[in-house]
Each structure stands twice: as C-alpha cells, then as structure tokens.
Amino acid sequence: MKTFADKPTLTGERVVLRPMVAEDAEHMWRDMQDEEGMRLTGTHSTFERDQVGEWCATRADQTDRLDLAVVDKATGGWAGEVVINEWDPDNLSCSFRIALAADARDKGFGTEATRLIVDYVFDQLPINRLELDVFAFNPRAIAVYEHIGFVREGVAREALLWDGDFVDSIKMSIIRSDLA
Numbered sequence: 001m002k003t004f005a006d007k008p009t010l011t012g013e014r015v016v017l018r019p020m021v022a023e024d025a026e027h028m029w030r031d032m033q034d035e036e037g038m039r040l041t042g043t044h045s046t047f048e049r050d051q052v053g054e055w056c057a058t059r060a061d062q063t064d065r066l067d068l069a070v071v072d073k074a075t076g077g078w079a080g081e082v083v084i085n086e087w088d089p090d091n092l093s094c095s096f097r098i099a100l101a102a103d104a105r106d107k108g109f110g111t112e113a114t115r116l117i118v119d120y121v122f123d124q125l126p127i128n129r130l131e132l133d134v135f136a137f138n139p140r141a142i143a144v145y146e147h148i149g150f151v152r153e154g155v156a157r158e159a160l161l162w163d164g165d166f167v168d169s170i171k172m173s174i175i176r177s178d179l180a
Contacts, residue, residue, distance in 0.1 A: 002124045004087060005063040010116045015109050017068040017082060017116055022057035024069050025049075027078035027101065034102045040138050041099050042160045042169075070113045072104065079104035082117050084130075093129035094121075098141075111144045118148055122176055131173040135160055142170065150174045 002008070007019035029052045031037055059067040065085040072079045080100035087094045096117065100110050121127050132150065134141050146152075150172040158166035 003063065004066050004084070004125075007060055007066065007068075008120060008124070010068070010120055012073070012112045012116050014073050014107070015079060015112050015116070016071045016073050017113060018071060020056055020059040020067045020069045020081065022053065024078065024081075025053040025056040027069075028052050028056060028081065031080065031099065031101050037099060037102060039162060040135070040141070041097070042135055042162065042167075068117070070098075070100065070104070070109060072109070079109050080113070082113050084117065084121060091129070092127055093131065094127055096121075096130050096132045106140075110141070111147065114144060114148050118174060122179055128176045129173055130175075131171065133159075133169045133171055135162075136168040136170060137162075142172075145172050148174070149178050151178065 008017075009019070010017040029049055032043075032047060032052065064087045065083065067085075068082050069078065070080040070082055071077065078101060080098065082096070082098045084094050084096055096114075098110060098114060100113075104110075118130065121130055131153075132145065133156070134145065136155075151174065153171045153173055156169040156171065159169035160167040
C-alpha cells in the first residue's frame with residue numbers, strides 16, 4: 001500500500017502532476033503575486049521569497065502530506081499545485097486544495113488535476129474521506145468539485161473577510177462510497 005511518503009507522477013491528457021521540487025519556487029513565488037489567485041484561495045498571508053524556496057525544497061521529505069506540481073503536458077510549463085494535507089489517520093480522512101497559475105485557468109487543467117488526484121487518493125491510499133473548503137465567490141471551482149463528485153456539506157457563514165466584505169466558505173467532501 002502506498003503512503004504519503006510516496007510521491008507519484010500522475011499523467012492525464014492535458015496535465016501531469018509530479019512531485020514538487022526546489023526549482024518550482026520561482027513559479028510559486030510568481031503565483032503569490034497574483035491578486036486573483038490569492039483572493040480565490042483566501043490567502044491574506046505574505047511570504048518571503050526564501051520561505052517559498054525552502055517550502056518547495058522540502059516537499060519531498062513530508063510523509064504526512066502530498067504536494068504535487070501541476071504541469072501543462074503540452075508545454076511542460078508550470079500550471080499550479082495540488083495538495084493533499086491535514087491527514088487524520090484515525091478517521092482515514094484528509095483535505096484537498098488546488099491553486100492554478102493565472103495563465104492556467106479556464107483551460108480544464110483544474111478539472112483534470114482534481115480528477116487525477118481524487119482517483120489516486122481513493123485507488124492508492126487508505127482514505128475514506130477527502131474534504132475541501134471553497135469560497136462562495138468561486139463558482140467555477142464549486143462547479144468543478146460538484147462535477148467530480150464532491151458534495152456540499154455546509155456553509156461557514158462569513159468565514160473570510162476580503163476587501164471589506166465577508167464571504168461564506170462552503171465545506172464539500174467526497175467519500176469512498178460516493179465513487180461506487
């Protein structure tokens with residue numbers, strides 16, 4: 001049985017998910033300068049370039065999470081990241097997040113990357129539940145998650161304060177029996 005210590009490469013029609021490496025730091029740093037990307041992920045924090053470099057360089061050493069770069073299969077260019085984290089071994093559950101680079105949005109990359117990681121999680125890992133939070137101002141992501149099979153479970157009302165407005169966070173999950 002595979003674990004989070006295993007860092008797979010997953011290949012789809014349009015994207016490849018591969019283990020994150022130190023050289024990805026420049027791309028991730030650029031993504032963190034994208035105001036729309038930061039809004040979609042609800043990221044208020046700022047990071048130093050060195051922090052991003054260290055983060056990318058240490059992803060392969062993590063045994064309790066899986067950080068994969070999303071790569072455009074046609075060009076080999078960086079398209080973003082997918083992450084499986086918050087592993088709860090007692091309940092066989094974990095969380096999912098995805099962040100795409102500005103030039104990778106609206107190309108179907110997010111849908112394919114999400115499908116690839118969901119398939120991997122349920123086919124290769126001892127996981128029963130995969131959950132996520134998505135902000136109400138991100139209907140494209142909500143539609144993707146529902147298309148893949150995630151189910152809305154609830155709303156954390158006004159969970160994010162962004163540019164002076166409160167925004168709801170929608171909790172979604174997919175469980176092993178949803179795929180049967």
